[in-house]
Amino acid sequence: MLIVQKYGGTSVGSAERIKAVAQRIAKTASDRSVVVVVSAMGKTTDGLVKLANEISPNPNRREMDMLLSTGEQVTIALMSIALQELGVPAISLTGAQVGIVTEAEHSRARILQIKTQRIEEHLQQGEVVVVAGFQGISQTRHQEITTLGRGGSDTSAVALAAALQAEKCEIYTDVPGILTTDPRIVPEAQLMSEITCDEMLELASLGAKVLHPRAVEIARNYGMPLVVLSSWSDAPGTRVVSAIPKRRALQDLELTKPVDAIEYDTDQAGISMLRVPDRPGVAAQLFSGIAVQNIDVDLIIQSIHESNTNDIAFTVGKDTLKQATAVADAILPALGKNSDPSLGEPEVKTEERPIAKVSLVGAGMIGRPRVAAKMFETLAAAGINIVMISTSEVKVSCVVDAEDCEKAVNSLSQGFDVDVADISSSGDFLRNATQTRIATTESSEEVPPPVRAVALDMKQARLAVRQIPDRPGMAAKISGLLAEQNISLDMIIQSQRCHSVDGVLTRDIAFTVSQPEGETAYQILVNAAVEFGWGEVVLESAIAKVSVVGSGMIAHPGVAAKMFEALAANQINILMIATSEIKISCVVEEEDGVKALQAIHKAFGLSGNEVVKVPA
Ligand code: ADP
Ligand code: ASP
Ligand code: MG
Numbered sequence: 001m002l003i004v005q006k007y008g009g010t011s012v013g014s015a016e017r018i019k020a021v022a023q024r025i026a027k028t029a030s031d032r033s034v035v036v037v038v039s040a041m042g043k044t045t046d047g048l049v050k051l052a053n054e055i056s057p058n059p060n061r062r063e064m065d066m067l068l069s070t071g072e073q074v075t076i077a078l079m080s081i082a083l084q085e086l087g088v089p090a091i092s093l094t095g096a097q098v099g100i101v102t103e104a105e106h107s108r109a110r111i112l113q114i115k116t117q118r119i120e121e122h123l124q125q126g127e128v129v130v131v132a133g134f135q136g137i138s139q140t141r142h143q144e145i146t147t148l149g150r151g152g153s154d155t156s157a158v159a160l161a162a163a164l165q166a167e168k169c170e171i172y173t174d175v176p177g178i179l180t181t182d183p184r185i186v187p188e189a190q191l192m193s194e195i196t197c198d199e200m201l202e203l204a205s206l207g208a209k210v211l212h213p214r215a216v217e218i219a220r221n222y223g224m225p226l227v228v229l230s231s232w233s234d235a236p237g238t239r240v241v242s243a244i245p246k247r248r249a250l251q252d253l254e255l256t257k258p259v260d261a262i263e264y265d266t267d268q269a270g271i272s273m274l275r276v277p278d279r280p281g282v283a284a285q286l287f288s289g290i291a292v293q294n295i296d297v298d299l300i301i302q303s304i305h306e307s308n309t310n311d312i313a314f315t316v317g318k319d320t321l322k323q324a325t326a327v328a329d330a331i332l333p334a335l336g337k338n339s340d341p342s343l344g345e346p347e348v349k350t351e352e353r354p355i356a357k358v359s360l361v362g363a364g365m366i367g368r369p370r371v372a373a374k375m376f377e378t379l380a381a382a383g384i385n386i387v388m389i390s391t392s393e394v395k396v397s398c399v400v401d402a403e404d405c406e407k408a409v410n411s412l413s414q415g416f417d418v419d420v421a422d423i424s425s426s427g428d429f430l431r432n433a434t435q436t437r438i439a440t441t442e443s444s445e446e447v448p449p450p451v452r453a454v455a456l457d458m459k460q461a462r463l464a465v466r467q468i469p470d471r472p473g474m475a476a477k478i479s480g481l482l483a484e485q486n487i488s489l490d491m492i493i494q495s496q497r498c499h500s501v502d503g504v505l506t507r508d509i510a511f512t513v514s515q516p517e518g519e520t521a522y523q524i525l526v527n528a529a530v531e532f533g534w535g536e537v538v539l540e541s542a543i544a545k546v547s548v549v550g551s552g553m554i555a556h557p558g559v560a561a562k563m564f565e566a567l568a569a570n571q572i573n574i575l576m577i578a579t580s581e582i583k584i585s586c587v588v589e590e591e592d593g594v595k596a597l598q599a600i601h602k603a604f605g606l607s608g609n610e611v612v613k614v615p616a
């Protein structure tokens with residue numbers, strides 16, 4: 001029996017902590033083989049980054065990997081010494097010594113393969129093997145030291161567990177497990193005994209840094225049992241559960257196909273509210289009205305505002321279109337007239353043509369901006385215009401004309417090499433999701449609430465490009481240009497309103513990127529705007545993204561309304577909205593971020609009676 005345990009920075013932040021953790025490992029090692037993965041001590045990695053930045057604002061990525069990988073090397077040696085001191089035979093190994101083979105991409109390498117021979121030899125001799133997390137070695141002639149990206153030790157641990165076919169992988173950290181939100185912001189956050197990989201993937205990529213999203217991806221792909229727990233207590237923590245996956249080879253561990261499946265839904269109808277006043281409470285009013293009627297809303301998007309007005313667009317099932325339109329019509333009078341009459345008045349617009357939603361699904365999309373770019377390119381090449389776009393980390397959905405649906409599905413399945421068996425209509429998806437939910441909750445005998453957890457991401461920037469011609473290929477162009485620099489678009493939103501510029505219909509496209517990449521993305525787009533004759537490019541860095549996640553929100557009307565109401569009650573204005581089946585994200589002003597998270601967490605009744613104390 002083999003178990004892989006990973007200890008994060010705080011857990012090994014001092015000699016005392018290392019000794020305490022060694023005691024824990026010794027206990028486990030008394031009746032099992034153990035491989036231990038450790039991070040750098042405390043905030044060592046941050047310190048090293050700061051040091052380099054004192055010398056250069058833009059240090060060479062190869063040298064950064066050389067530098068940052070030293071942090072973990074200190075911990076493995078100390079941990080091994082601590083174990084030996086307790087009489088436990090132990091040996092430390094760097095990523096290179098193990099043979100954690102990665103791509104040659106510095107600072108964000110993906111794991112290709114893990115050689116298990118050396119570790120197995122040591123295990124057979126009864127030694128605990130202590131491996132440096134976060135680092136690997138490239139396969140190239142020069143065998144360069146690489147790192148996996150910040151927070152990547154989680155990924156090292158789960159990958160090792162998969163390669164060694166361990167019984168399970170335990171991630172020890174400074175909180176009792178995965179909580180309903182970050183306890184540093186909401187101390188009453190509650191521990192979850194269980195969460196699905198799908199939910200955790202969304203959460204991790206929406207700002208909950210308790211797990212590296214790629215670690216969750218590997219656990220899901222290989223069906224590796226994963227547990228997150230505190231290294232300060234013996235409490236059982238949180239299990240991250242997944243359906244039993246298809247068998248996968250251990251070759252190209254992290255480079256499995258980026259797209260697993262295609263989903264489509266032809267039962268959709270679109271409604272937009274155009275030119276509604278840009279003030280807190282409008283989205284809340286609209287979606288509360290819709291929730292009261294028990295209408296299930298699928299996608300919701302709200303794009304960038306223009307002179308104090310917003311557009312909100314959403315889709316519902318065809319059979320509820322009339323009802324939903326009536327709700328929207330009914331709130332129009334209460335919105336009042338726009339202060340600037342030249343903008344026109346608020347209006348409800350029902351998409352006259354039937355529409356369909358087509359989605360690409362796959363955890364392998366994480367950190368691979370080429371996937372979304374290629375989706376848009378594929379649709380453009382087939383001459384299909386995209387009406388709406390909404391993204392999550394593991395899914396990109398495009399709304400297109402219903403008559404283009406079949407063509408879209410066919411060209412995407414060819415372009416991404418997706419089997420016919422993995423193409424399904426959304427009805428099937430909903431059924432499967434509900435079944436997984438029931439299957440995973442039966443064991444713990446609790447019905448999950450529609451919202452399981454809330455996340456905050458303060459490290460995003462918003463970009464908007466105005467007046468882009470409304471024709472196929474524009475989203476492809478933008479995402480393609482950014483993908484060349486490896487910049488991922490997080491939320492992508494097309495405005496519903498068209499402007500006529502010199503007789504050409506144009507739309508605005510807005511999206512978020514990670515904050516450090518904002519400036520580069522801005523420059524790329526400013527150049528493109530000149531070249532292609534687009535309008536103004538706007539960069540806004542002072543934003544925050546708050547998100548709710550839960551697979552229980554499928555077929556559970558009213559979740560969006562509740563979230564928007566919580567924001568409105570706190571006078572927080574929503575700048576952008578994007579949804580997927582299991583999450584809703586709102587962009588708000590940066591200064592509202594923490595308040596927004598707290599309000600939403602409270603509104604969904606996620607707080608417990610006990611306060612979580614995070615060790616300093
Ligand atoms: P480690 O050094 O062990 O890898 P991290 O700092 O990377 O630890 O991740 C643990 C931290 O994640 C916690 O201290 C907590 O502040 C933060 N966090 C954010 N969201 C959540 C959440 N939903 N549940 C638990 N922790 C969270
Ligand atoms: N030490 C690395 C970091 O701080 C990796 C990790 O801790 O997971 O990002
Ligand atoms: Mg971490």
